[in-house]
Amino acid sequence: MKIVVEGAQIGYEHPVFIIAEAGDNHMGSVEDSKEMCLRAKLAGASAIKFQHHLPDEEMLKEIPMSDNFDIPLYDFLVKNALSLDQHATLLDYCNKIGIKYMCTPFSYKAAVELKDIGLDIFKIGSGEMTDIPSLLKIANLGNPMIVSTGMCTFEEIQRTYEALINHGVNLALTNCVSEYPPKYEDVNLGVITEMKKRFSKAIIGHSDHTPDIYTCIAAAMLAPAIIEKHVILDKRTPGPDQSVSINFNELQQLCDGIRKIEASRGNEKTVHAREEQIREWAFRSVVTTQTIEKGEVLSEDKLWTKRPGTGIPSHMMDKVIGKKAVKDIEKNVLLKWDDFSS
Numbered sequence: 001m002k003i004v005v006e007g008a009q010i011g012y013e014h015p016v017f018i019i020a021e022a023g024d025n026h027m028g029s030v031e032d033s034k035e036m037c038l039r040a041k042l043a044g045a046s047a048i049k050f051q052h053h054l055p056d057e058e059m060l061k062e063i064p065m066s067d068n069f070d071i072p073l074y075d076f077l078v079k080n081a082l083s084l085d086q087h088a089t090l091l092d093y094c095n096k097i098g099i100k101y102m103c104t105p106f107s108y109k110a111a112v113e114l115k116d117i118g119l120d121i122f123k124i125g126s127g128e129m130t131d132i133p134s135l136l137k138i139a140n141l142g143n144p145m146i147v148s149t150g151m152c153t154f155e156e157i158q159r160t161y162e163a164l165i166n167h168g169v170n171l172a173l174t175n176c177v178s179e180y181p182p183k184y185e186d187v188n189l190g191v192i193t194e195m196k197k198r199f200s201k202a203i204i205g206h207s208d209h210t211p212d213i214y215t216c217i218a219a220a221m222l223a224p225a226i227i228e229k230h231v232i233l234d235k236r237t238p239g240p241d242q243s244v245s246i247n248f249n250e251l252q253q254l255c256d257g258i259r260k261i262e263a264s265r266g267n268e269k270t271v272h273a274r275e276e277q278i279r280e281w282a283f284r285s286v287v288t289t290q291t292i293e294k295g296e297v298l299s300e301d302k303l304w305t306k307r308p309g310t311g312i313p314s315h316m317m318d319k320v321i322g323k324k325a326v327k328d329i330e331k332n333v334l335l336k337w338d339d340f341s342s
Helices: 030-043 073-080 084-097 108-116 132-139 154-166 191-198 214-220 248-263 273-282 314-319
Strands: 002-005 008-011 017-023 047-052 100-105 122-124 145-148 171-176 203-208 226-230 285-288 303-306
Touching: 017 030, 017 248, 030 047, 030 084, 030 248, 047 084, 047 108, 084 100, 084 108, 100 108, 100 122, 108 132, 122 132, 132 145, 132 154, 145 154, 154 171, 154 191, 171 191, 171 226, 191 203, 203 214, 214 226, 214 248, 226 248, 285 314, 303 314
Parallel strands: 017 047, 017 226, 047 100, 122 145, 145 171, 171 203, 203 226
Antiparallel strands: 002 008, 285 303
16 A cells, blocks of 8 residues: 655655655745755655645634734735745746655645646645545545544544545545644554554554654654654744744754664564674683683583683583583683583
């Protein structure tokens, strides 16, 4: 099971697909947006994602405010949202520098517009997760969909999952907590594993809103197909996603950490080639603790174990005790099988 689109393969058999979520942290600047694209590429991210807002299509002007907004969201989007032409410019730029451009449509009309400029995969935010009428209409556009599940119960996720899977959508779901930022006790990374069990026909990932990289690093051990993290050029930049974003130095550390964790997730216990040379000096062998004369019995008080491990293995000391020396043996030397009679 996987999602294959231009420049991307997303699935458990592929490296974790790391999405740098630019959101609206560009504050309406195309130049800053391009800088974010370039830095995401250099940091090792698989994709950078923006948001396409048509405020009048997605909300009423007056909606309840969250603590992370200092102006009404509608007004913020009118001022700072990127235009479709700007999204097209960024898509072209991402193609040139070799990073996947992604975008979240916050309405059906926004999805149509993005499809028209060449977007081939939709990332749907948690706020739209339960909006099945809109999701099914967007699904008719034919793109694979990644849907976040913040603020939702398993029952609500199940309802949307069944609707989209039955509609034939190539689907991914991301574990998410829509707090800005969340309490660590609320993150519940184990939900990733539970989602894999419950929603087996979808690809499961993790979308993170903590202000650092630790929970994403931990999530990588649970083998999600996707990890999404908000990024910002300067943490002093105001905006609704400021408190949940990492800078690009931290993104580089995250990408590097995820790749190293991926490489270390195996479950085979074996002696590796590079361990063999260390075994020779690190393991212990049976040694003499005093001079032993020919014919003398090798008793426990005359023997012990020391490095290196090139002699009689220490776990076989009981096979030596009670034997007779066939020659004089010096103190503090490795004992050999031909030093005593069998």
